[in-house]
Amino acid sequence: ASPLRPLKLLLLPSSPPGSTMQTSCLSAFPTSPSTGCRYSRTLQSVSSPAPNSLILSPPLSPDSTGSLSFRGSKAFGVRKLAQLLQLLTAVGFLGVSSIVTMSAPFFLGNVIDLIYTNTTGGDLTGSLTTLCAMLSGVFLCGAAANTARVYIMHISEQQIIKRLRTSLFSSILCQEVGFFDKSSTGELINRLSSDADLLGRSVTVNLSDGLRAVAQAAAGVGMMFYVSPQLAMFVLGIVPPLALFSVFYGRYIRKLTKLTQNSLAGATQLAEERIGNIRTVRAFGKENVELEKYTEKIDYVVQLARKEAVALAVFFGATGLTGNLIILSVLYKGGLLMSTAHMTIGELSSFMMYAFWVGISITGLSSFYSTLMKGLGAGDRLWELLDRKPAMPLNEGIVLQSDQFKGAIKFLGVHFAYPTRKESPIFQGLDLSIPAGSIMAVVGPSGSGKSTLVSLLLRLYDPTSGAITLDDHDTRILNPYWLRKNIGTVSQEPVLFSCSIAENIAYGAVDPSQLSMKDIENAAKIANAFNFIESFPEGFETVVGEKGVLLSGGQKQRIAIARALLKNPKILLLDEATSALDSENEYLVQQALDRLMEGRTVLIIAHRLSTIQNTNAVAVLDQGRIIECGTHKELLANSNGLFRKLVEKQTFLQDSQMVALNA
Numbered sequence: 001a002s003p004l005r006p007l008k009l010l011l012l013p014s015s016p017p018g019s020t021m022q023t024s025c026l027s028a029f030p031t032s033p034s035t036g037c038r039y040s041r042t043l044q045s046v047s048s049p050a051p052n053s054l055i056l057s058p059p060l061s062p063d064s065t066g067s068l069s070f071r072g073s074k075a076f077g078v079r080k081l082a083q084l085l086q087l088l089t090a091v092g093f094l095g096v097s098s099i100v101t102m103s104a105p106f107f108l109g110n111v112i113d114l115i116y117t118n119t120t121g122g123d124l125t126g127s128l129t130t131l132c133a134m135l136s137g138v139f140l141c142g143a144a145a146n147t148a149r150v151y152i153m154h155i156s157e158q159q160i161i162k163r164l165r166t167s168l169f170s171s172i173l174c175q176e177v178g179f180f181d182k183s184s185t186g187e188l189i190n191r192l193s194s195d196a197d198l199l200g201r202s203v204t205v206n207l208s209d210g211l212r213a214v215a216q217a218a219a220g221v222g223m224m225f226y227v228s229p230q231l232a233m234f235v236l237g238i239v240p241p242l243a244l245f246s247v248f249y250g251r252y253i254r255k256l257t258k259l260t261q262n263s264l265a266g267a268t269q270l271a272e273e274r275i276g277n278i279r280t281v282r283a284f285g286k287e288n289v290e291l292e293k294y295t296e297k298i299d300y301v302v303q304l305a306r307k308e309a310v311a312l313a314v315f316f317g318a319t320g321l322t323g324n325l326i327i328l329s330v331l332y333k334g335g336l337l338m339s340t341a342h343m344t345i346g347e348l349s350s351f352m353m354y355a356f357w358v359g360i361s362i363t364g365l366s367s368f369y370s371t372l373m374k375g376l377g378a379g380d381r382l383w384e385l386l387d388r389k390p391a392m393p394l395n396e397g398i399v400l401q402s403d404q405f406k407g408a409i410k411f412l413g414v415h416f417a418y419p420t421r422k423e424s425p426i427f428q429g430l431d432l433s434i435p436a437g438s439i440m441a442v443v444g445p446s447g448s449g450k451s452t453l454v455s456l457l458l459r460l461y462d463p464t465s466g467a468i469t470l471d472d473h474d475t476r477i478l479n480p481y482w483l484r485k486n487i488g489t490v491s492q493e494p495v496l497f498s499c500s501i502a503e504n505i506a507y508g509a510v511d512p513s514q515l516s517m518k519d520i521e522n523a524a525k526i527a528n529a530f531n532f533i534e535s536f537p538e539g540f541e542t543v544v545g546e547k548g549v550l551l552s553g554g555q556k557q558r559i560a561i562a563r564a565l566l567k568n569p570k571i572l573l574l575d576e577a578t579s580a581l582d583s584e585n586e587y588l589v590q591q592a593l594d595r596l597m598e599g600r601t602v603l604i605i606a607h608r609l610s611t612i613q614n615t616n617a618v619a620v621l622d623q624g625r626i627i628e629c630g631t632h633k634e635l636l637a638n639s640n641g642l643f644r645k646l647v648e649k650q651t652f653l654q655d656s657q658m659v660a661l662n663a
């Protein structure tokens with residue numbers, strides 16, 4: 001990584017992205033003041049022009065979609081300028097405080113000479129008072145400048161860390177789904193928290209301290225030459241080997257930091273997964289096993305920290321020793337020069353003070369250098385992610401006109417394998433046509449790829465070959481954001497966010513800020529959710545817990561249906577939406593689903609074959625292809641067909657279950 005990369009920090013957007021670095025990537029996610037839950041909003045315009053003006057509407061515009069994409073690039077520019085000015089001011093203060101610090105030994109040497117050479121025994125009070133008062137004033141200015149510098153740098157540090165985090169979060173959110181199949185959540189979270197912190201700190205407060213040390217060391221060396229070139233040459237012979245040592249040390253620390261951060265990420269990943277699934281850990285009584293695994297990972301981090309501690313101790317010991325040796329050599333050589341009248345006592349005192357400052361600055365530089373190397377080590381991991389271009393853009397491509405969009409779906413010779421398992425294709429020439437406004441059920445053995453159909457339709461992945469079309473337009477040329485806006489999903493385990501029920505329902509709307517409470521309540525009524533929500537003491541304000549853990553499966557389903565209702569999509573994908581429910585819940589959810597399905601193109605992924613009798617058609621998926629397609633009745637009539645076999649198998653299993661229960 002280039003050492004200049006930290007400069008990029010200044011170019012990172014300070015607000016949720018959307019205007020510069022991550023153009024057309026993300027919308028802003030305004031936060032609800034009550035719960036901190038985030039609503040997803042719409043995105044800014046697409047970049048590709050529509051190739052066919054007859055059927056394609058103009059690109060999405062912020063107005064037409066209620067976009068909250070980063071508004072006011074002017075304000076963004078002003079803020080960036082203000083931050084640049086802030087940093088320049090800090091550098092100015094740094095200059096003032098360094099000048100004061102480094103001129104002090106010179107003037108103090110003059111004061112000493114004034115006292116020492118006053119051989120006449122005259123009254124020094126007047127001139128001494130004036131000189132000391134002037135010097136005190138100068139020192140005060142230096143102290144004030146230093147205070148201001150430290151304050152500004154700490155503020156900048158937080159701003160830069162914030163920028164890093166928002167840019168990084170934006171970059172993570174923009175990545176294609178395949179990226180998340182390969183990355184661990186814990187590692188990504190570690191980058192967001194610990195790496196961003198390390199890098200931010202190392203290039204702000206640390207950099208300012210480092211600059212100060214460099215300025216003081218350089219000025220100190222200059223003044224040492226000014227005061228006594230002979231003595232300066234003698235003393236500085238020690239610097240080159242020290243510099244070489246620092247370079248090796250820096251490389252080593254950078255490598256160690258990268259390793260440490262990677263291991264920490266592994267530990268975070270483990271902790272995050274186990275805490276998130278504490279019920280499973282508890283049910284299997286695996287607390288001790290998990291603790292051991294975590295400790296093992298953390299032990300490795302400690303091992304690395306030990307290596308770092310050794311390097312750090314040796315480095316600091318060596319630099320401290322160097323500082324003391326410098327002082328000692330100044331005394332030795334300076335004493336000799338004074339004895340031959342080549343130096344006054346004031347000059348030797350000044351030189352000693354400069355040597356002292358240079359020693360302190362070198363020690364400060366070593367701490368700066370090791371923190372910078374740590375920051376750059378963390379930065380290597382961050383830039384990897386910040387620079388990563390998502391394989392599938394979020395908001396580029398063409399947009400079909402809403403009133404002309406019918407919602408006909410076709411899979412045309414689709415071949416597909418998951419990026420992580422390229423050797424095991426899921427589809428091998430799959431053909432399926434779902435006419436606009438019809439309800440199609442897809443059934444098939446477990447693992448045949450039914451849910452994968454949903455992922456492909458949502459363009460979470462693209463087919464390896466073949467095409468999926470909506471109203472005869474290849475989904476790959478359509479704007480993914482527009483596409484997902486027109487597709488609603490309800491799955492077996494709908495994911496709710498840890499915020500209020502109202503916010504969870506409103507999440508489905510393109511622009512939740514335009515919703516009234518009445519809209520949310522109506523959606524809940526249609527989804528058969530209103531009564532149970534109202535039975536909670538806090539009603540729609542009830543917070544549902546992480547992933548909706550405080551609600552039952554059926555309640556979560558009905559909230560997900562209300563959410564899908566507010567989205568009002570043309571296409572609806574139901575992935576085993578009722579298979580995990582008991583019969584009472586199933587009835588309520590099915591009733592809600594029937595209302596939701598009205599007037600839409602629906603693809604139902606079904607496990608329980610009894611629930612799909614009222615669909616327009618049923619397709620049977622096996623070994624990567626559709627092998628049967630027809631009405632429920634037609635397929636049942638085919639005694640050699642797979643559908644018939646699946647139904648018979650399911651009936652047999654249900655009967656056996658009943659017998660076992662009765663026994």
Ligand SMILES: Nc1ncnc2c1ncn2[C@@H]1O[C@H](COP(=O)(O)OP(=O)(O)OP(=O)(O)O)[C@@H](O)[C@H]1O
Nearest residue numbers: 181418420421426445446447448449450451452453
């Ligand atoms: N993200 C993924 N990466 C790699 N392989 C995956 C991924 N998701 C699913 N698979 C694999 O793809 C195959 C099809 O999975 P899919 O979930 O589509 O099947 P399904 O027919 O819906 O199964 P079920 O009826 O059991 O839910 C399975 O073998 C599964 O292991």
